[in-house]
Amino acid sequence: MHGRAGSGTLPRVDGRTLNERDELLRLAVELRAQAEWQLATGATGSLPAERRSLRIAPTSSDARRAPASAPSPRNQSSPGGALAAESSARPTAPASDAASTPVATEAALSTAALPLSPEREAAKLRLLELAAEVKTCTKCTLYAARTQTVFARGNPAAELCFIGEGPGADEDAAGFPFVGKAGQLLDRMIAAMGYARDDVYVCNIVKCRPPNNRKPEPDEMGKCMPYLREQLELVSPKVIVALGATAVEGLLGAGGGITRLRGQWKLYRAIPVMPTFHPAYLLRSPEAKRDVWADLQAVLKHLGRSPPPVGRSA
Numbered sequence: 001m002h003g004r005a006g007s008g009t010l011p012r013v014d015g016r017t018l019n020e021r022d023e024l025l026r027l028a029v030e031l032r033a034q035a036e037w038q039l040a041t042g043a044t045g046s047l048p049a050e051r052r053s054l055r056i057a058p059t060s061s062d063a064r065r066a067p068a069s070a071p072s073p074r075n076q077s078s079p080g081g082a083l084a085a086e087s088s089a090r091p092t093a094p095a096s097d098a099a100s101t102p103v104a105t106e107a108a109l110s111t112a113a114l115p116l117s118p119e120r121e122a123a124k125l126r127l128l129e130l131a132a133e134v135k136t137c138t139k140c141t142l143y144a145a146r147t148q149t150v151f152a153r154g155n156p157a158a159e160l161c162f163i164g165e166g167p168g169a170d171e172d173a174a175g176f177p178f179v180g181k182a183g184q185l186l187d188r189m190i191a192a193m194g195y196a197r198d199d200v201y202v203c204n205i206v207k208c209r210p211p212n213n214r215k216p217e218p219d220e221m222g223k224c225m226p227y228l229r230e231q232l233e234l235v236s237p238k239v240i241v242a243l244g245a246t247a248v249e250g251l252l253g254a255g256g257g258i259t260r261l262r263g264q265w266k267l268y269r270a271i272p273v274m275p276t277f278h279p280a281y282l283l284r285s286p287e288a289k290r291d292v293w294a295d296l297q298a299v300l301k302h303l304g305r306s307p308p309p310v311g312r313s314a
């Protein structure tokens with residue numbers, strides 16, 4: 001969307017070099033939008049790409065919008081494809097978001113240009129309240145050993161939600177899900193799909209770390225499920241990816257082994273669920289990445305998206 005032509009030069013937006021005033025204005029608006037979005041939603045990370053994009057003064061090129069289609073996949077049939085390639089740099093937003101960016105004139109540059117439906121506003125506020133309720137939860141014994149609760153990360157209005165088992169030591173220390181080694185691999189999976197890290201919503205079956213990273217007990221999962229149920233109602237994703245056997249068990253009550261269940265669509269309260277291997281398992285068994293990549297491609301297909309070409313996701 002915009003980028004620097006080289007050090008010491010001013011950035012170009014939509015084929016136009018910005019003057020210093022334009023650039024300061026653009027930065028101020030982006031920073032304000034970011035701060036207001038974080039305050040309003042309780043989300044972390046950067047503003048979703050579709051909310052971040054601002055154009056300075058319309059030009060004739062605004063009339064020539066790129067079609068809102070994602071780039072065609074080069075790697076779709078290659079097992080492991082982009083996931084195996086695993087670019088670790090920060091991914092860009094899905095192409096369709098960039099193409100649907102609203103145009104803003106200088107006068108209109110404000111967060112008012114970021115409309116949210118009243119339902120979405122209400123959902124985001126309720127998510128904030130829910131996170132606050134979870135912080136003081138003592139419904140099961142896991143609270144006793146936690147450093148802090150781990151509610152969620154990412155976009156609370158995401159179309160895609162990843163659900164794991166429960167916080168590990170890194171997450172317990174940070175207060176956010178999937179920030180350790182498994183989380184870094186999850187981020188590369190997200191990037192390989194063509195999403196930015198904060199375009200998707202990420203949470204867990206239980207919100208407190210089980211001691212020694214043991215699997216949460218059924219009663220611990222059961223006591224925590226009402227929080228997840230409400231989270232999912234509020235975020236209302238189009239697809240859930242259940243990461244590993246515990247996530248599948250917590251969501252669907254289904255035992256029977258992730259090896260058998262992965263790759264097969266299920267439903268959680270009318271939301272399609274794709275069970276797949278947990279990233280921690282992939283760290284131990286990298287050969288399973290090809291299966292996970294097949295599952296993630298099925299998810300993209302369901303969402304009407306294509307993975308970006310290999311090397312383009314970052």
Ligand code: URA
Pocket residue numbers: 164165166167168171176177178179180182183204280
């Ligand atoms: N594993 C999980 O299932 N969740 C996390 O948040 C981190 C690791």
